[in-house]
Amino acid sequence: MRISTLTIFNQSVGSLNQQQSRFNDVSMQIASGRRVVNPSDDPQAASRAVGVSQSLAVTEQYADSRVSARNSLSQGESVLNSVSDAITSAKTLLVQASNGTLSDADRQSVASELRGTYETLLGQANATDGNGTYLFGGYSDSSAPFIKGDDGAVEYVGDSEVRRQRIDASRLMEVSDSGQAIFQSVPSGAGHVATAEQDNAGSVTFSGPQIVDDEALEAGQSYTINFAGDEASGFSYEVLNDDGDRVDDGAYSPGEDGMRIAFDGLSMKLDGQPVAGDSIAVNPADQGNTDLFTTLENAISVLENPSGTEAGQAALANTLGTSMRELDNSLDNVLTVRASMGARLNELDVVDGVSGNRTLNYEQTLSDLVDLDYAEAISEYSLRQVGLQASQQTFANMKGMSLFQYL
Template identity: 75%
Template sequence: MRISSVTIFEQSVSSMNRQQSDFLKVSQQIASGRRVVNPSDDPQAASRAVGVDQARAVTQQHADSRVTARNSLAQTESVLNSVSDAVTSAKTLLVQASSDTLSDADRQSVASELRGVYETLIGQANATDGNGRHLFGGYQDSTEPFVKQDGKVEYVGDNNAREQRIDASRLMKVSDNGQAIFQSVPSGAGHVATAGDGNTGNVTFKGPQIVDQESVEPNRAYEITFDDSTDPMTYTVKDLDTGASVANGDYESNGDDPVRVQFQGLALELEGEPSTGDSIAVNPADQGNTSIFATIENALGVLENPTENAADKAALRNTLSTSMRELDNSLDNVLTTRASVGARLNELDVVDSVGGNRMLNYEQTLSDLVDLDYAEAIGEYSLRQVGLQASQKAFADMKGMSLFQFL
């Protein structure tokens, strides 16, 4: 069987092209560091690599989301720290103003300092993050959530909290609305006593204190009223929910020892002389004033006005006593929110650790699927290089195999 010269040349060229293609493929793998450069190199590995790469991208997106969430929570925690310091300063000023040794001028000086704390709190409540969004406005974060209207601070945000997905199965709150922080009290805050607006006597109170926890009904509101038509004067404690009287007795004040009024596990200590019709309300903390700003506004209202008689002094003491109790509850609420923010920051650290391990697993899986074994590739490179050189040498020798050279 004779083989034509054309066939010999075609086979030689085809062999050289094949060897060169294999050599270039190995060269490309070494240059890119990847075993699977094209899907055709290993279709199954390429398909799995696409899925792993997508999962890795989603995990990276969640990691970026956690960075944003951490920044927002860290700013919130910093602001709440400043708020707690301001509330503590306000409480200290009210304790100072409660001293009977202060004159009206002294109390106005305290009021001036307290107003500075008040303005600071408003500024903190309207704090923004690095993007200009207000931290405590809920979804309405483009405008200030707290505004002054007729001398009082009002909340104009909503009661929502912005959330962010930090992992495939975890949606985390990255902010708290201002109503929950500045206009709420923690559950179980107890009761707060408040003197009636129309009181004309000079009765003052301390408390209420809990004397029997099992007897306390946390959601009940009470009112203490006085009647001087009898001798001695009497008091009546009425349950405002049922209208029933839960306690009554004689009000006999000797000026030295306070009159102790005890009812439903609670007790108040009363001093001074009430008038008929005077009242003291004892409400659950969450049913009365829960706004930090309203509390300070009430305190400023009595501190900035002179006390002209015993009734004014009693109103001063009662308002400051109520304000201090309300500030305690507000501070507890701020600290509770701050603790919640700290817990979320800790959770971010845990989720970061889990996400980091997941990313390492994805990287390892992706490497196993498509990355190149350099030792094996270099051996293959040398082999393909020798094969290409042999093919070229064979072709060169084949060209010389002709009878015409012997003529």
């Protein structure tokens, strides 16, 4: 059998190319630090690595989403902290204004300071995150959620829904709260609030109501206290519920410390001289005025327009008393929302911890699949280098083996 020179050259070149290719593959693995550089290196590991890489990318996206959610909640919680301080300041001013020794000028000064607090709260209700996004407008976050109408009253024009963001595969979190739920709501179980009718001509004042019997309390029931009679024959009162049924009545004759009446688990203290037709409404807190701005507007109005009459003084005392009760409810509501934001921030920390462990597991799995064992790779590199050098030397020796050299 004869072996031609062409065959020898072709086989030698093929062997050289094969050794060079294997040497280059190992060199590329060492340079990249990866055992699987191309899918053909280990098809099964490459396929599994694609799935793990996708899961890792999704986990990182959720991590970015949590950063955004944390920023939004942190800014909202910070604003609500300022809102709480402002409401507390307003309550302090109303307590000050309730002092009977103050003059009308003093009360107007308090009203001026209270209006400043009012404007501060309005600004906080329209707070943004620094990028022009309003914090408390729900999904309508591109425009101010609270605006002043032509009559000067503040109106909520934002969205009642709250923005939600997916922070993990199985968790869709609320990353903001509606301004309506913060500034125009009261917490459940806030009790009852009494309000004197604006057209009352008498000087009756009240305090309360307080809950004295939980079992007798009619949930969601509203009441109206009506006064009748005159000075000659004496005055009487009756308490009617929503259905118009009388739940209490009697003669109205307050002594030096006033007169206390009780009905359906509630108790109120009344004082002053009524006029027939005067009335006082007693409503569950969530059925009466729940608007923080309306509360402040009512208080400012009565302080800016004082009246020296007994009826005017009664209206002042009743309005301030009602406003303080409503401010307490508003503060409780703000604190409840703030606590909810804090709980969500804590939840983000917990999810971050779980996600961090998951990321480590994915990275370890990915490393086991495609990362390079340098000790093994360097050993193989040396082996391939020796094989390549041997092939080159063999070819160099064989190419000189020709009979033509001896002719």
